[in-house]
Amino acid sequence: MRTKISIDIIELESSxxxxxxxxxFEGNKNAYWVIDTGASKSVFDKNLAGFILSEEGETEDLHAANMSEEPLKTSLGxxxxxxxxxxxxxxxKVALLDMNHINELYQKVTDYKICGLLGSDFLLxxxxxxxxxxxxLKLSV
Known part of the structure; x- marks a missing residue:
């Protein structure tokens, strides 16, 4: 199966x-993702608990460039x-993080509320x- 989806390209700052x-989501609830080709794992906003089917108690280290020098401890969902x-x-499966800081950045230039980052795990x-x-964006299985 192949599907094509329109994407929007947002300029947050110059270039x-x-x-x-x-x-x-089922029930016709729209959600917007940032396609992040440099992220190894997809991330979802832990504040959107209504969209999370289950949360695993385990944590994992997530190496996030430009967020901190040390890996972030995240739960999986x-x-x-x-x-x-x-x-x-x-x-x-996603890593669960608080994405309020990302949405604050986006609110300055757009009305999109970002639910997550699509990483290479999903893209591959x-x-x-x-x-x-x-x-x-073309996706196929």
């Missing part, structure tokens, strides 16, 4: 671009089913291809 991907275009994703699993010219 500082972020790719925004819409998704939809599994999200409720959600859709990226026509692609349904069940049991998506779904064979993601970013088409900058057409502002599209």
């Amino acid at each position: 500082n671009y972020h790719l925004i991907l819409p998704s939809q 599994i999200l409720n089913p959600l859709f990226f275009g026509k692609l349904k994703v069940d049991n998506m 699993k779904y064979n993601a291809v970013i088409d900058y010219k057409r502002r599209m």
Whole structure:
């Protein structure tokens, strides 16, 4: 199955671009992700507990560039089913972090409320291809 999803390219500062991907949780609740090709693991805002199916008590070290020199301790979670275009994703594993600081940054230039960062774990699993010219993300399984 292949799906194409329109992305939005936001310029947060001069020549500082972020790719925004819409998704939809069951029940038609929109959620917006930043595509982060440099992140090894996808991250979700732990403040959005209504979208988290389960939280694992274990913590893991998350090495986050520009957040701190030391790895961050995070809990792991599994999200409720959600859709990226026509692609349904069940049991998506994510690191759970407080993303208030990211949303404060975004509020300065856009109305998007960011729920998470899509990292290489997701992008590789779904064979993601970013088409900058057409502002599209292609996913396939």
